[in-house]
Amino acid sequence: MIEGYAVPDFVSDFWNYYVIAITVISILGVMWFLKQQSGQKLAPGEKAALMEHAWDGDLQELNNPLPKWWLYMFWGLIFFSIIYLVLFPGLGKFPGVLNWTSAAQYTDEKTRIDADFNKVMEPFLHEDVMKVAADPTAKEMGNHLFLTYCSQCHGSNAQGDGKNFPNLSDKTWLFGGDPDSIKASISAGHSAEMPANLLGDEKSAKEVANYVLSLGGKPHDAALAEAGKTKFAACAGCHGEDGKGNAAAGFPNLTDDAWQYGGSEAAIVETIMKGRKGGMPAFQDMLGDAKIQLLTAYVWGLGGGQTPAAPAPVAAAPAAAPAAAAEAAQAK
Ligand code: HEC
Ligand code: HEC
Incomplete structure (x- = not known):
């Protein structure tokens, strides 16, 4: 059995022979008909x-013999079909x-x-993301990829035109805007879910929404926020006491x-009442x-990319440091 034929189209051999029979009989029938017609001469x-x-x-209609060119063309087609059926699948299961x-062929x-694509990509794969972002060729390739795989949700200009899809070109990030975080967002996706109506009624939702606004130092109704x-205890388990969330776990910062x-107050109330289930697909396998x-x-270079945190200071420490570190290790 060859690849692509793992699941046969026929459940019993009957259909195999049936298809072979009608194919062969049709071809023989056409040959017979042509033979009959070729005999006619004036x-x-x-x-x-x-x-x-x-x-x-x-x-009126005259009964002329069929034109020679037409007959030869037909014989030619029959000849072609026989060769085709010997070389390619067409006769039942053969x-x-x-x-x-x-x-x-597709594979x-x-x-x-x-392989061709990866050859072009190879140099970029081992380079620093921020350096790749500055390369015009890489940028153009990234743009094409973005239009193909991402624009349906994030918009062709990455500004998240569609409602509820984050803007990728601004400086605010749900899950981090440094190269590693962006890469993690794309490869692993995000599927965190916020349950609906945790507070039970819209009045409480409105109060908590105002408290959320107060946490971020935004305009709010003080009395409602106090209430x-x-x-907000119902929310703190995920978003933290201070509302700052936990980006790594997919819980957004509300401040x-x-x-x-x-x-807006209305949007936050809606989030609380209806719950949210953002769906960023994981793209690693694809x-x-x-x-x-x-x-x-490409995404990093759209304007909002953040520089990763500086490496641990140890690397830049004076020459005495290794000795001190060795001592410390011995002391343990
Ligand atoms: C089916 C819609 C959809 C597609 C397609 C999609 N995304 Fe997303 N993306 C989302 C949603 C929704 C979120 C927010 C996820 C959340 O809130 O849980 C998101 C979040 C992100 C984030 C994190 C943003 C932040 O603020 O931290 C990045 C980066 C991202 N997407 C990049 C991409 C790239 C690159 C592609 C194309 C390979 C892509 N997305 C394709 C829906 C999509
Ligand atoms: C079980 C964990 C969980 C709890 C409890 C929870 N949330 Fe959420 N919340 C999430 C997640 C996850 C998201 C992101 C959903 C998404 O990306 O689609 C979210 C999103 C939100 C957003 C939208 C943020 C944005 O960027 O638009 C708001 C506002 C919010 N939560 C407020 C609250 C409030 C207020 C409460 C308490 C009533 C609460 N959440 C309780 C997990 C939780």
Whole structure:
């Protein structure tokens, strides 16, 4: 059994022979018909027979032999079909002597194109994301990839035009805007869920929404916020006592300006009442390292990319440090 034929189209051999029979009988039938017609000839000077019917009053039909070019073309087609059926799948289950399958052809082409693509990508894959972001070629490739895989949700300009899709070109981030965080967002996706109506009624939702606004130092109704303070306990388990969330775990910070669903009182009340279930698909399996590297650089370079935290100070410590570290290690 060859690849692409793992699941046979036929559940019993009957259909196999049935298809073979109608294919062969049709071809033989056409050959017989052509043979019959080829025999007809007119002697020099002889007139073709007049058929016994007339249309539209006086339109008559003559029984001329079929033109030679037409007959030869038909024989040619039959010859072609026989060769085709020997080489390619077509006669029931017979796979053809070339063992060609559309599935294998697709896999071959994809492997070849991926290999070409990866060759172009190779230099970028091992470079720093921020350096890749500055390369015009990489940027153009990243843009094409973004339009293909990301624009449906984030908009072709990455500004999250669609409601509830984050803007990727501003300086506010839900899950971090340094290269590693962006790469993690793209490869692993996000599927955190906020349960609906945790507070039970819309009045409490409004109070807590005002408390959330107060946590971020934004304009709010002080009395409502005060009433919402204790009720925020229902939220603190995920978003933290201070509302700053935990980006790594997918719990957004409620005190910054990065809103996915809107930061107005009404939008926050809606979030609380209805719950939210953002869905950023994980792209690691579909795109692979090379494309994700380009996309990370592209998104990083859109204007909001953050520089990663400086490396641990140990690296820059004076020469005496290694000795001190060794001493410390011995002391343990
Ligand atoms: C099906 C819609 C959808 C597609 C397609 C999609 N995203 Fe997203 N993306 C989202 C949603 C929704 C979020 C917010 C996730 C959340 O809140 O849990 C998000 C979040 C992100 C984030 C994190 C943003 C932040 O503020 O931290 C990045 C980066 C990102 N997407 C990049 C991409 C890239 C690059 C692609 C294309 C490979 C892509 N996305 C394709 C829906 C999508
Ligand atoms: C079980 C954990 C959990 C609890 C409890 C929870 N949230 Fe959330 N919340 C989330 C997650 C996860 C998201 C992100 C959803 C998404 O990306 O679609 C979220 C999103 C939000 C947002 C939208 C942020 C934005 O960027 O638009 C607001 C506002 C919010 N929560 C407020 C609250 C309030 C107020 C409470 C208490 C009533 C609460 N949450 C309780 C997990 C929780």
